Amino acid sequence: MNHEPRRAFVTGITGQDGSYLAELLTGKGYEVHGLMRRSSTFGTRRIEHLCGDDAAGRRPLRLHDGDMSDANCLVRLIREIQPHEVYNLAAQSQVRVSFDQPTYTADVTAIGALRLLEAVRDLQDSVGTPVRYYQASSSEMFGEVAETPQRESTPFHPRSPYGVAKVYAHWITVNYRESYGLHASCGILFNHESPRRGETFVTRKITRAATRIKLGLQEKVLLGNLEARRDWGFAGDFVEAMWLMLQQDDPGDFVVATDETHSVREFCEEAFGRLGLDYRDHVAIDPRYFRPAEVDLMLGDSSRARRRLGWRPRVGFRELVAMMVDADLELARREAETRHADQHR
Ligand code: NAP
Ligand code: G4F
Numbered sequence: 021m022n023h024e025p026r027r028a029f030v031t032g033i034t035g036q037d038g039s040y041l042a043e044l045l046t047g048k049g050y051e052v053h054g055l056m057r058r059s060s061t062f063g064t065r066r067i068e069h070l071c072g073d074d075a076a077g078r079r080p081l082r083l084h085d086g087d088m089s090d091a092n093c094l095v096r097l098i099r100e101i102q103p104h105e106v107y108n109l110a111a112q113s114q115v116r117v118s119f120d121q122p123t124y125t126a127d128v129t130a131i132g133a134l135r136l137l138e139a140v141r142d143l144q145d146s147v148g149t150p151v152r153y154y155q156a157s158s159s160e161m162f163g164e165v166a167e168t169p170q171r172e173s174t175p176f177h178p179r180s181p182y183g184v185a186k187v188y189a190h191w192i193t194v195n196y197r198e199s200y201g202l203h204a205s206c207g208i209l210f211n212h213e214s215p216r217r218g219e220t221f222v223t224r225k226i227t228r229a230a231t232r233i234k235l236g237l238q239e240k241v242l243l244g245n246l247e248a249r250r251d252w253g254f255a256g257d258f259v260e261a262m263w264l265m266l267q268q269d270d271p272g273d274f275v276v277a278t279d280e281t282h283s284v285r286e287f288c289e290e291a292f293g294r295l296g297l298d299y300r301d302h303v304a305i306d307p308r309y310f311r312p313a314e315v316d317l318m319l320g321d322s323s324r325a326r327r328r329l330g331w332r333p334r335v336g337f338r339e340l341v342a343m344m345v346d347a348d349l350e351l352a353r354r355e356a357e358t359r360h361a362d363q364h365r
Contacts, residue, residue: 029101031055031088031136032109033081036216037156039066041107041259046070046080048263053101055094055110057087066216088132091139098139102147105266107154108136111186114220115160118182119312126185133189137196137204144202152266153204155193158186159251159277159318161208169321172208172273179313190273197271205265210251210277210320212258213340215347222284223252223344226291231348233302234295235356240302244309246285249317253278254335254343264329277320278333290341295349 028045032038033054045052052070056063064071070081084101086093088110098106111129112118118125133155140151162170163179178184190206197204217224222243229241253276261276288299325331335343 025049025051026105027051027053027101027103028105028107029053029055029098029103030107030109031132032111032156033083034063034066035109035113036066036214036218036255037109037212037259037262039070039216040214040256041109041262042067042070042081044259044263050080050105052081053097053103054081054083055086055088055097056083058085088128088135091135094135094139095142098136098143099146102143102149103151104149105152105154106136106140107156107262108133108189109156111156112182114218115180115182116220116309116311118180118185122181125181126188129182129185130188130192134192137192137202140202141196141200144200150203152271153193153196153202154262154266155189155204155206156262157190157193157206157208157273158183159208159210159275159320160315161187161190162318163315165315165317168317169279169319170275171321172275172324179315180311183315194273203266203271205268205271206273207258207262207265208273208275209258209261210253210275210318212253212255213344214255215344216255217344223287224348226284226288227341227344227348228351230291230295230297230299230302231345231352232355234297234349235352237352237356237359240304242304242306242309243284243288244306244311245314246288246303246305247283247316248314249281249283249319251277251279251281251318251320252287252337252340253333254340257333257335261325261329261331264331268329272328274325274329275320275322276325276331277322278336279320279322280337281317281319282337287341290338291345294342294345
């Protein structure tokens with residue numbers, strides 16, 4: 021009997037989704053290999069709890085230096101690790117930033133996916149090992165939506181350099197599936213959030229600010245378009261759908277969403293409301309946060325994922341906001357205590 025653990029290679033391991041996926045995979049007994057890019061500080065905050073040895077003295081998560089812009093390094097790592105499953109989560113994922121850094125976004129988010137697919141194809145060709153591949157596609161590809169709700173057949177009309185880069189990554193993945201018989205699937209994921217969400221995304225920006233305001237650490241928060249609507253789910257639920265896609269006999273493309281939409285204004289109302297505050301007293305509009313082109317309405321139809329994968333989200337909108345506010349309140353409390361201690365030193 022073969023007791024070799026399944027090996028997964030995950031790019032974007034240090035990001036929000038990478039950390040939840042690493043937890044899911046290590047929990048299922050996988051040996052997880054994560055790609056981590058070099059920076060002047062160590063960026064493993066979200067996965068530190070997974071970095072040691074387990075009870076049996078095994079190291080379930082191993083980190084490898086590398087970058088999506090370096091094709092040779094991706095080929096070398098994939099050859100060395102020989103993963104059974106590859107999850108491509110790495111991206112310049114901030115939509116607003118993509119307007120200021122469109123070339124960089126295209127290089128990492130679009131061509132990065134091509135580099136990784138080439139590395140996977142190289143392994144399949146040279147060693148003959150079948151590899152299953154997951155591409156992190158995005159609802160941002162629907163952009164100026166052609167229909168509501170958005171489903172797998174809805175045409176793409178991206179509204180940002182990020183969205184355009186994701187359309188390239190999506191179609192090149194489909195193309196490698198059709199051209200080379202690769203077991204490659206795309207998850208068209210709608211917005212998903214958590215206490216680990218980057219602080220520049222609107223949900224986390226709001227929950228960080230609301231909790232700091234509650235404790236007197238800041239007075240107001242500057243936001244852009246409050247009328248934009250998003251289909252917000254919980255990241256921990258969404259990474260399960262990624263894994264399920266790679267367990268199917270046949271690859272495919274799947275919308276993953278809660279099938280509910282709320283405005284940024286409603287998110288503010290809910291988050292500040294949980295703290296007994298009125299968002300109208302603390303939110304100011306700053307045109308700097310408006311985008312050259314906006315995506316006004318996102319609402320998914322995830323019926324294919326529910327039917328074929330047996331997937332469904334467990335955390336609803338109110339629970340998600342509560343989870344994020346409660347976690348950030350704890351952070352703000354610690355910050356207030358440190359300030360207090362510093363002042364009395
Ligand atoms: P995230 O928190 O921004 O994480 C992005 C990850 O990519 C980080 O680990 C980052 O590393 C890494 N990365 C960036 N540039 C890289 C490079 N040049 N080489 C290697 N790694 C690089 O994003 P997320 O929310 O977890 O999202 C995961 C994926 O799903 C992304 O592809 C995103 O575009 C896509 N997606 C997200 C959502 C959502 O709502 N969250 C929805 C649809 C699709 P550092 O830690 O060093 O920055
Ligand atoms: O939180 P956001 O920055 O997320 P956005 O643009 O929807 O993108 C996220 O979800 C995509 C899935 O559709 C992912 F592919 C992508 O990687 C990323 O994770 O902004 C949400 C909405 C936008 O309409 C924005 O204009 O919030 C509006 N907004 C209003 N004020 C703001 C702000 N967004 C940010 N980041 N900061 C603000 O101050």
